[in-house]
Amino acid sequence: MNTAIKFILTLVLLVAAASAQDNFVASIRNYRVKNEQRLLSDFTQFLSIPNIASDTPRVYLNADHLVERMKRMGLNPKTFYLGDKGSPPPVVYGEWKTPGAAKTIIFYAHYDGQPVDPKAWTVTDPFKPVIFDRPFEKGGKLIPFPATGEKIDPEWRLYARSASDDKAGVFAILTALEALKANGIQPTVNIKFLFEGEEEAGSPHLGEILTRNKDLLNADAFIVCDGPVHQSGRKQVVFGVRGDTNVDLTVYGANRPLHSGHYGNWSPNPAMRLARLLASMKDDRGNITIKGWNDDVEPLGPTEKKAIAEAPQIDEQLKRELALGQTEGGGKTLLELINIPSLNINGMKSGDVGPLARNVIPTTADAVLDLRLVKGNDFVRQVEKLRKYIELQGFYVIDHDPTDSERLAHPLIAKLIHRKGGYNAQRTPMDLPIGFSVVDAVQRVSSEQVIRMPTLGGSLPLSIITDALNVPTITVPIANYDNNQHAENENIRIQNLWDGIETYAALMTMKK
């Protein structure tokens, strides 16, 4: 297709979309505008409930909060536990039946959040939401919550853990249905709601919970409401995600801390050992050097390649924005790189830095690695490749802190712990009829052309879902891409939250 024809087709599509927006969009938007102060206040209240995995009692408070809201909405909420109430956190389920509907859609989001290091949060405590008039990195200022009747600027940012990932998803889904009901608009599909509380812990129990409730969870599509819109600002519908798994790595020096003057450069320093080991895992262009790392990758098909080629090119924009003078991967684009397996150092620590640093040789050095997987990789096999590689570097690899006799017998020791909760990549074919219906619905509430993507760089437990349910998963993200997801100072751009309500309302009223 030549460029001129492509341009004209795009215009036609946009005009069609604009006319389709019609009364529907106006109704949903109007509901939001009338209620935006209450919505912001309700969302803030939801964000104020801490939701990190290690704080199980509070994670439960989030589930209770959702059950209450869903009861009020008439969604007959249930909680699915494994065993007794207590750990692990439940999946909160609810449903809305539409008389005569031919299709059933499951909306999935998660109410738990990534761990927080409150010291690193410079804008606020992670669970005390605050508003900035713009992103604080761009000079945004802290402003008070709006007074009654005060206009809410859609460029404001609300800062809190899970503001984007993924309470925004949970909140927008439920609010979308409220907006439909308030306008007397009947959904066109049966709707099932599924809110998980262990996604950030790797969804260790989701598969079993879904399998136990398989009959209840029959559906035509599993819509995953998580992740960011495209970096261009355009909405995207994503047909896959990368798999993910985490590894804890520890290497050792002497069995007790030593004075760096009396023993330094004689007694091996574990920080240097870890540095040498990690450094060897990539070449100077950032390519992973671990043998066989990419061997089992399933190549992209023509549909996926075409989608990637047609996606907006955002590398240069991102490099400027993130102030990157250089990227990794030997010149490959971001979109190409998220289609190959990765190895990331999430964290690395030995001894102390800053004012706590002492002139010592630390006893251990730790790293946490994050391995992202693509179709064809297996998360257990990928960790085994890593283990073999470490062994090839001369390390004796064990799963416990070494005894003195192990230390004496093996000069180089690495403890490797494969964290619980990994899963494989998943990709739904891009040409299923339900996929086109989803894209059409999102297009209905978009002024720009919706992007279709074969995979998200991030991970969601979709392989667990498809293994358990045999329902195609499609991801419809709403968060701004610069949301500091997983890191300190997570935020959501208010307009993205408002757009999310319209997007999910459109999905609930998709073509029959």
Add this chain to the structure above:
Amino acid sequence: MNTAIKFILTLVLLVAAASAQDNFVASIRNYRVKNEQRLLSDFTQFLSIPNIASDTPRVYLNADHLVERMKRMGLNPKTFYLGDKGSPPPVVYGEWKTPGAAKTIIFYAHYDGQPVDPKAWTVTDPFKPVIFDRPFEKGGKLIPFPATGEKIDPEWRLYARSASDDKAGVFAILTALEALKANGIQPTVNIKFLFEGEEEAGSPHLGEILTRNKDLLNADAFIVCDGPVHQSGRKQVVFGVRGDTNVDLTVYGANRPLHSGHYGNWSPNPAMRLARLLASMKDDRGNITIKGWNDDVEPLGPTEKKAIAEAPQIDEQLKRELALGQTEGGGKTLLELINIPSLNINGMKSGDVGPLARNVIPTTADAVLDLRLVKGNDFVRQVEKLRKYIELQGFYVIDHDPTDSERLAHPLIAKLIHRKGGYNAQRTPMDLPIGFSVVDAVQRVSSEQVIRMPTLGGSLPLSIITDALNVPTITVPIANYDNNQHAENENIRIQNLWDGIETYAALMTMKK
């Protein structure tokens, strides 16, 4: 000298020493035995006063404590400040004049301590001293402080920050004079006391304070009461120390934290950049690869070489004890290695490890390096070698966090901060008469032959002292070598504290 003759000479020396121990040793020991409960209690009280540099008001409480004790002992204490009372902590000075004495000896120790990470202290809070019946690493048990009249086992360990480094030195010096006075034994020399409060911060003001008080500080020897006895357990007299300086190093990724799935292996990870940089600084045998690192080292003279050759060989003992299957330096012994400049990673950190780890690309990675220097090195020049090396690896080296335009112009950026308070190595010739007098005095209270060492692996600000005062410095350590100095769980073996009192009393009554 063949082995048989050497053996006989050693015997003769030991017999001579044993007879010289005579009444003198018995008197000092007797004083200690009679008072050991009070002494332990007084020392514990001293250790309970926090003494880390960042907590200046409490560092001052230590100085006040010493002034009080020295007043009671009639030592006319003074405090030397730079500027007003406040920061920095003072040098506490006192003196004891001996009628007719021909020699003057300065006793130096420091009352400040290394920083502490209370979370890492597993035996107690750093400033809540506790007793274990043996080293806790060897299965020692926490025991209560002795009841009145209960015998104190000299193998007990007292745990607290500065238990060894260096409040043991301060305490043993003052107690030695008390023991002499209580026995009516007159010192043979004039004694000056100098207790510093900034040694662990690199003695940034000591030089100026000494220079200002040069006339008052005229002396024949400057006895430094710090550091550990030899790893063989034998007492040592040490004629030099290594120099020392610290560097803070930071490398950068994107200007904000990023989701490791969406951007990992495209946006560079600063932890990997730091790992690669640090790893390149040593080869796989632990030899430093930085150009010219050893170029300006002054070779050891024949006296020093002989002393090293005659010192007990402790590498194999230490390797077993520390459970080291391998050491660095390509087969060189510990004693050889402490005579060349070192590079140690004190600490290294990027993102978080353990439960706080998140699936992110951190924004920065930090390391603190400790550079030990030998005679001939200059601490400023050594850091410049490091800076040049980092530049050669392609880094733009700056002294501030980079701006976005610096980041865009320079793909690799390292912030290098040369910490305040470095100093050079120092070595007193081993054949000065005062050196022999010191060794003889220490031998008087030793049942084994005293070891003479050209240098300590550790550092003390002796070059600052000799630059300011032109007085030969000789180090007479008393702490057990396995004291966890500078690290968590610092301790002193009670017998070493008791021995220290005898050692310093012997020095105060050295040959005229």
